[in-house]
Amino acid sequence: MACNGLFGAPKEIFIGPPDPNKQYTLSQCQIAVFDRDVNNLIMDLQILHDMAKLLPEDNVRSYQALFTANDIINQCDVTDGQSLIRCHAMAEKLFNQRNGDSQHTIHAMGHCHIDSAWLWPYAETIRKCGRSWSSTVKLLTEYPNWKFTCSQAQQFEWVKEHYPAVYDKMKHYVKEGRFIPVGGTWVEMDGLIPSGESMIRQFLLGQRFFKEEFGVTCQEFWLPDTFGYSAQLPQIMQICGIKRFLSQKMSWNLVNKFPHNTFDWEGIDGSQVLCHFPPGDSYCMKGEIDELLKTVSNFKDKGRTNNSMFLFGYGDGGQGPTENMLEFINRLKDTDGLPKMKLSSPGEFFSYVENHETSNLCKWTGELYLELHNATYTTHAKTKLMNRKCEFLLRDVELASTIAWYQQKVSYPADELLKLWKLLLLNQFHDVLPGSCIQQVYKDAQKYYNDITTRGSVLLNKAVSSLYSAQSSNSSLNATAVLNTLSWKRTSVISVKSASLEKKTQHDVMTQLDVEGNTLVCVEVPEMGYAAVEPVLKVIRPVIIGKDERDGLIYIRNKHLQAVIDSRGHITSLCHMADSSQMRNLVSDGYSANQFVIFDDVPLFWDAWDVMDYHLETRKEVNDVIEHATIIEDGPLRASVKVVLKISDNSYLNQTISLDACSHYLTFHTEVTWHESHKFLKVEFPLAIRSTHATYDIQYGFIQRPTHMNTSWDWAKFEVCGHKWADMSEFNSGVAILNDCKYGWSARNNLLRLSLLRAPKAPDPKADMGIHQLTYALMPHAGSFQESGVIQAAYELNVPLIQHQQSTVSGIGLASHSYFTVDQPSVILDTVKKCEKSDGIILRLYEAYGGTVSATIATSLTVKQVIRCNALEEIYSDSLGEISIEDGTMKVTFSPFQIITLMLSVV
DSSP: OOOOBTTBOBSSSTTSOBOTTOOOOOOOOOOOOOOHHHHHHHHHHHHHHHHHHHSOTTOHHHHHHHHHHHHHHHHOOTTOHHHHHHHHHHHHHHHTSOOOTTSOEEEEEEEOOBOSSSSSOHHHHHHHHHHHHHHHHHHHHHOTTOOEEEOOHHHHHHHHHHOHHHHHHHHHHHHHTSEEEOSOSSSOBOSSSSOHHHHHHHHHHHHHHHHHHHSOOOOEEEOSSOSOBOTTHHHHHHTTTOOEEEOOGGGGOSSSOOOOSEEEEEOTTSOEEEEEOOTTOOSOBOOOHHHHHHHHHTOSOBTTBOEEEEEESBOBBOOBOOHHHHHHHHHTTTOTTSOEEEEOOHHHHHHHHHHHSOTTOOEEESOBOOSSOGGGGTSSHHHHHHHHHHHHHHHHHHHHHHHHHHHHOOOOOHHHHHHHHHHHHHTTBTTTTTTOSOHHHHHHHHHHHHHHHHHHHHHHHHHHHHHSGGGOTTOOEEEEEEEEOSSSOEEEEEEETTOOOOOEEETTEEEEEOTTSOEEEEEEEOTTEEEEOOSOOOOSSOOEEEEOTTTOOEEEEOSSEEEEEOTTSOEEEEEEOSSGGGOOOOBOTTOOBSEEEEEEOOOSSOTTTOOOGGGGGGOEEOOEEEEEEEEEEEOSSEEEEEEEEEOSSSOEEEEEEEEETTOSSEEEEEEEEEOOSSEEEEEEEEBSOOOSEEEEEETTEEEEEESSOSSHHHHTOSSEEOSSEEEEEETTEEEEEEESSOOEEEEETTEEEEEEEEOOOSSOTTTTOEEEEEEEEEEEEESOTTTTTHHHHHHHHHSOOEEEEEEEOTTTOOOOEESEEESOTTEEEEEEEEOSSSSOEEEEEEEOSSSOEEEEEEESSOEEEEEEEOTTOOBOOSTTSEEOEETTEEEEEEOTTOEEEEEEEEO
């Protein structure tokens, strides 16, 4: 049994941590008889009071409401039941005086926004759903003229499992069209941090659930309460069968008022969806007069359209609509002096706008940046680390399992993968992944991540083993095989634990022992394929490292780059080796890169959510050295430097800076012991680059944001979200920062910062305390970031080669093999999986550079047919359908940032 309020059981402020010792005493319990006539009159008088008070003073309807209320008071006799009925009729007479045709129409629909976790754990949300929706179906029975909207397939599944009787009633009203599933996603996820494939899986699992359970496919994406919206969402929506979008969080902007309520939103590929932000700025309306008037006065697209949505019902913590809300709305459907109220549904609203009001709508292009809650890109770093790791783990499991199913006819683990995806998608809920929940939620989330990691690793090992089994029968030798799950050829240095060869360099032979005594070898692995690890491999040029004893500077270089490291681990010089005669230091003159800095981080209220711009005024450099930079590996395959810095009396960091012989970037493996309060740790890279914008990785593409503060819209983006990389370039040169688990960035003038750790105390007082592992990399490049391979390098940092100890046939060895290739580097094959409903194979590719390109995709699988489908794996019925394939080769044309899904029928 849970005894708590609508927002949990906080100690002090409502976003504070819960009080485990909080007790409640039931002091009195009464049984009362509900008097409908009295309740009617109370509501009538409240409406009349609000009309008299809130309508303009010179408005005749204000006076009419006032005089009607006065007459009711004069004629009401509380001892005479008939008097109450007569007074109610007086109020109804005023309410029934109709509006003109030009009045704004409000489409009212019931809603119950339930956070899947926030100030309560997942287990309590299950109970909230049961309580809220049992109340809802009761009201649907008693009031047959209204409709209820409900999102998040996960919550439907919880109710189905825990409250089957309630679920049966819900199904009845879904069939009637009055309990309306909306959104089409598994949960209302965060709108920025999940990968592109994770966002697609939110729709795939959500739409699949609603279709199988209710026979409906959602037509609108429903995300009222998230902390920003990726510029790739319009395309992801469209390829998941959705062309409409509802939210309202942009009304929380701290600096600039968002200029629209109903508009077209265009993504980075040109896809457009019809958007509506209810002008009442809430998804928890009560049907009161002030809300109706605000809805009209706050509507920003007057003249262009004359309709808006109104979501009524208690939310966040559940409950939903009440009887009083419905009574209020029923009284005010068409009352002169007030906007028209229509009990409606999302489909009715959007259809009306599409059919009658789209010709004059404005268009917003690019991301919808929320000017608030931008610390959620960083808070709860371990959650974000595990999210990234699990996204790529499931990707690798699906690829290996699909090939194993095709090649060896082993069973594809569809049911197990579905369970793991559900856990990952649940943890991407818009309070969990951003880091704004209580501590108990993160204990549950970590358990789910551990389940994904453990069970996913077993599936991966099983699938990878079967890939090589055809060559391993009657074996007598052991070898290490390496699997590359990316769609381009890779040359990498790896640590092989199965062998211990002494370090030696002779002619074209190179090996090295790493600091743990394992053997380093350089391997070349084909695209989406495997190869055996040879004990030696030719390397064109070794990595070279040395220390100048005069000034303590460490010089490190390979064939791609050269860097200088000082005693504190700072990078004082960074050069690309493309033209050794014109090498240029890309670190700003007089400054050092890899400079750790710490800021005071005390937001106005939303502790876990917000970082304010004034934190930038408190910058302090982290320069206290515990252990000066020391060479710990000296080539020829890998050179490494270790440094230990003191952050404070309670916190410190260990960092190993490494460069491999074949690597295009300098890698920073960092361990931070973090015990702070309201501090923000970042790492800075002042660059000798002149650019008015920086470029950031997002789902299936990138976005550019200003590095200047020309306008308030520019200034408000002092902390932004990016994924695996960010880049600052000018013509013919630039520098990219790559990472394996971070999402917060900032760029001002020539300074690029990566956000590392925060220390908020509410709602989780222990958020981010402890030991953190993180890796980032510094990549100088010639030319543009596209042609220099920044995108591929960021993938490689996040997707290590998969080693597997494998038996091989004596005297034969393990041949290399590639399953899929793409001839254009701008086209990335991101996902390979088995079809949801058939024995086909799904390929999901996207254009990553922002240009039109025709790509040739080849496969070693025997394919008899290739058909284009949407992300829900529904085949297109128009000319986009079948693609010709000959000898395992097909040609597909991509427009900028386009996502294409192919369905392969295999033999």
